[in-house]
Amino acid sequence: MSKVESTATPRSRRGARTALRNIRKQRSTTMLPALKRKLPLVEPMDAEQIEKIDNASMSILEEVGVVFRDPIALEDWKKAGADVRGETVRFDRGLIRELIKTIPSSFTYHARNPDNNLPFGHDHSIFVPMTGAPFIVDLENKRRWPTLEDLANFHKLSHMCPALHSSAHHIVEPMDHVVAHRHLRITYSSMKYSDKTFMGMTTSPKNAEDVMDMCAILFGDEFMETHPVVTGNCNANSPLVWDETMLGAMRAFNKRNQPVLCSPFVLGGANTPASTAPAVAQLNAEALSALAYTQVVRQGCPAIYGHYLSTVSMRSGAPMAGTPEISLMNFMIGQMARFYDIPWRTSTALGGAKTFDAQAGYESATTLMAVIMAGANYCWHSAGWNEAGMHCSMAKFVVDAEQCAMAYRMAEGIRWDDFDEALAAVRDIGPGGHYLGHQHTQNNFQRAFFMPKLFDNNNVEQWQADGSKEINERALEEAKGMLDAYEEPKLDQAIDEALLDYIARRERQIPAVDALNNE
């Protein structure tokens, strides 16, 4: 029995503490800066094809129109000069172009720890964990309903994974807390267990206002007026519908100058045409209509071109992940977002597998590679997503996070700074030699080649001696080790108390029983 395992005596407890400190030392938890991409992007459309999509989208906006199921938005659009008939809004393309022109093409996300601020837009990318899983596959590899504690654990892991740039929000749904109060606890958890940027709930306009108020406690009201500190997500009901919940939440964010992802929710073939280019034309129209609306609400407010992308199996109607058309659409949408000069969000590590098996690996890696080559700025759902978003896997979460670090390294491109020095090594070693002992190798091995911790590259005998563990098991051990080593980035005590006071007050005000959950 090792000292770490025995906690019977003070002496061994000291031993355990030392061992733990060593583990911490081995594990770098310092956040990588926002990725600045240097690899050229995959851009399959020429200028004419980009204009073909743009023109098709503008025709849809002008002639078919978009339904805004929200009286305030309809009133806003009338004032802004759109053609409003019933709930259908038709837009002159000149109006759309005029409105989206004021969306900042880049800005900085401010985190409560300024070291974790993130330049955003253009050639920067950030990786954000998944959101919204109603199930967890937990540390014991069991699929079950998640709790607030599970959510806190995901926020802790987000805090510790260097390539994750955000703690997101409800990575898993905390089912042990009433729906009506959940947004408060989720937001608090994002803020408390990580000092990276995070996401804000948009489950209702009122909930979004609560998030804004909590952000004001954390960052100050005035600061928020001029600094993006949080991100919301608003989904369209494709085809071509925005609803009251999403539009109200959007307004709550935009009024405080906070950005939302304007995200058509694409199930290619079911709610778009069964063809990639036309599907992109439709989702582009949907995104543009919401992006334009953010500027009606508040001119100059940051906003992000979003979407959720899947294609639907024409056999079963099920959404698919990692398919070639999803990659192609990512390449195309990236080009459209850059055409409009608006930062762009996509989804990264999507998997439809039911367990963390090879299917999940293929799906996630394919999508991640496509997204990096497509030049996405806001890489959402970058860790944990499986079963078409129905569960977040603890094991997959830490593996995906390492995959993001690998994609990050690739996107940084080629190093040339040691080229001459390394060529001198080629001369030193000559034919038939080996490089492991050479000074250049010694000087460079730490940074030369990425060494994934969660991939096992030992031979089969060593792997068997280590317990014949597949990556799921190794990743669960890693997640446990990380949570054991977690150190909380303490909130200022006054702020912490103010947040808890706010939550307590709102929980008294909001009825615990609501339409969504009759507990």
Place this chain on the structure above:
Amino acid sequence: MSKVESTATPRSRRGARTALRNIRKQRSTTMLPALKRKLPLVEPMDAEQIEKIDNASMSILEEVGVVFRDPIALEDWKKAGADVRGETVRFDRGLIRELIKTIPSSFTYHARNPDNNLPFGHDHSIFVPMTGAPFIVDLENKRRWPTLEDLANFHKLSHMCPALHSSAHHIVEPMDHVVAHRHLRITYSSMKYSDKTFMGMTTSPKNAEDVMDMCAILFGDEFMETHPVVTGNCNANSPLVWDETMLGAMRAFNKRNQPVLCSPFVLGGANTPASTAPAVAQLNAEALSALAYTQVVRQGCPAIYGHYLSTVSMRSGAPMAGTPEISLMNFMIGQMARFYDIPWRTSTALGGAKTFDAQAGYESATTLMAVIMAGANYCWHSAGWNEAGMHCSMAKFVVDAEQCAMAYRMAEGIRWDDFDEALAAVRDIGPGGHYLGHQHTQNNFQRAFFMPKLFDNNNVEQWQADGSKEINERALEEAKGMLDAYEEPKLDQAIDEALLDYIARRERQIPAVDALNNE
């Protein structure tokens, strides 16, 4: 018990046959034509950086030189005007450029079934299964030594997978056959169970000559003189050494005008400098020296710029797969091969995992995406590779083959032919509708979105009802079903007999006991 399972009566046997015919109908086994890529490539180097690599490689060739451990090659090089001292050959860059100029930049691979001929080079890519595994993970998911029957099964699967363009050669090592005779049985198996192109053994100069003789029986001597019908692989012993076995085999192929892959065997950091760009400079020098030699042997003979790429863990010395630097090197080497206008081979679905778990999925998909974006022509090791090549997995083989079909679809790029028709559907459906019933969807669903057969996208309840099978289990069922449905593409009887006669004669001539295997 279904009719398919019962074989007791003639009636049920008929039922089984009908069921089998239905399975066959469902499964398309028609080979996809050689992929013609339409996606733009990822090319991270500018012209100056390409010249930097070229210049570094040429300096290595001029000043450090390459060891050719082979008296015939040394003699050839002297005659060709190189500077030969001992076994070290130094080359003027003018000589190298002059020699490689006569390598065809494209050609056609001829298969015994002309429908399976493959245009090769430029923007064409072909997918070729893995080679050389000393172990199989078999249909019962058991890791063991492979047999000739196992090899035949892999050749049958290669024949049936639409996106695999070759049956390769010793996908697994048939351990039940003496080493000295193996090349004969392997070649026969490649030729017999598939009518696609294949690879030829290069395990010794004599073995390579046997392969050439067998190809002459299959295709005719004269035909071979003007038509590439087979591919050999020759590995360098990096850094900068070519040995007698490989050079002798190369000559055997080149004399009959058949192409080999000139493949530096890169363990980045161990036998190259620990840095991507300098590693590429070294392997480029290695490849060029062999490519040039093919033209010394026979001017105008087709040849392929090759390499095997891994990076080495500086912790354990183990080769890694799916790392960011492997992707970067693939992008760079693709640019170098195009700079010299020579067709290019890389490795595709490499995995270091010990089982077909998520690690294998991530590794393989990452590499496949990089290779497609890098524009490789000869995508070797495209199916089955796991455990750093130590085993070929039956399950992974069929999944990888489907992944190749997906990459194929992606690389074909965007379809625009139904754009206007689909936009009309957007107008028909309007906001809030759905597309599944629309005529455009009905007309296009078959080709619109790739539906991977081996990914499960059903919900968890359906997946459980189907037996809670992970992809490994589903893929093994698929492989079994394919082998049950296999139909042999019959060899001409006279050719078949001539091949068997040749093998029988050579097996009498070659001692069964040799240095490699004392059975």
